[in-house]
Amino acid sequence: MSTQAELGEFLRSRRARLRPEDTGLTLYGGRRRVPGLRREELAQLAGVSVGYYTRLEQGQSPNASDAVLDAVARVLRLDDVERGHLFALARPKPPEQRRPARPERVRPGVRTMIGALGDVPVVLMSRFLDVLAWNPLGHALLAGHADPAAPERPRDRPNIARLLFLDPHTRELYADWTRKARATVADLRIIAGRHPGDPELNRLIGELTVGSQDFARMWAAHTVGDCGTDVRTYRHPLVGTLDLAAEFMALPRDEGQRIAVFTAEPGSPSAAALALLADLARP
Numbered sequence: 001m002s003t004q005a006e007l008g009e010f011l012r013s014r015r016a017r018l019r020p021e022d023t024g025l026t027l028y029g030g031r032r033r034v035p036g037l038r039r040e041e042l043a044q045l046a047g048v049s050v051g052y053y054t055r056l057e058q059g060q061s062p063n064a065s066d067a068v069l070d071a072v073a074r075v076l077r078l079d080d081v082e083r084g085h086l087f088a089l090a091r092p093k094p095p096e097q098r099r100p101a102r103p104e105r106v107r108p109g110v111r112t113m114i115g116a117l118g119d120v121p122v123v124l125m126s127r128f129l130d131v132l133a134w135n136p137l138g139h140a141l142l143a144g145h146a147d148p149a150a151p152e153r154p155r156d157r158p159n160i161a162r163l164l165f166l167d168p169h170t171r172e173l174y175a176d177w178t179r180k181a182r183a184t185v186a187d188l189r190i191i192a193g194r195h196p197g198d199p200e201l202n203r204l205i206g207e208l209t210v211g212s213q214d215f216a217r218m219w220a221a222h223t224v225g226d227c228g229t230d231v232r233t234y235r236h237p238l239v240g241t242l243d244l245a246a247e248f249m250a251l252p253r254d255e256g257q258r259i260a261v262f263t264a265e266p267g268s269p270s271a272a273a274l275a276l277l278a279d280l281a282r283p
Contacts, residue, residue: 089196
């Protein structure tokens, strides 16, 4: 999907979730044909002309000012992440010259760091959520049924979103699968805004849309959000229930790559279960 179409769908989805009465508008009866705010109502509240806002929603205002975008974000009640997504879509980067895609690599220093963190699960993800590397405990936690050496082979690399929506073992792993799934889709929306039109990402989204009705429904909602600190409950087939905090850290020298580290509260039953899983995961 083009950036212009993505921008239009994002703005329409955000208009649809607002009721006119919530914005202070006076309603005079009559049947409304669209849910949420009409274009002219949003334009009035944002202080711009209807024609200007219509062009913005159609992706025909690439030079929209900060003031206009801020006003639209304010009316739509966007949070900081959604506001950043709006700016990224409204001002897409110039298209880069397409080069043959090369598999992402793991820098030696990053690989050494992952190996040194042996007491906690660690996973390195590519910009499109492929697993580039994991330590034995990271593999044992998230995909013990998969080949541990798969990240070393670019064609076989597991993908976090693909596992989540298309792999029944992974679906069973999360006590609140829906929450995790929605967060992953929201993260993919942010990624799509940063890499508009990327063929690899488009193939992934197409595969997930065809293969999972849940993904197709969540993707259509246009929810956006970054993966941040979060405590999730895992139902592991070998060690039972674990409550683990997930921390995501971006690697500045490796565009889009992130490390996920999972920890348990010291002295908790989850810490004991994680220690048992570490023993089981040792070669």
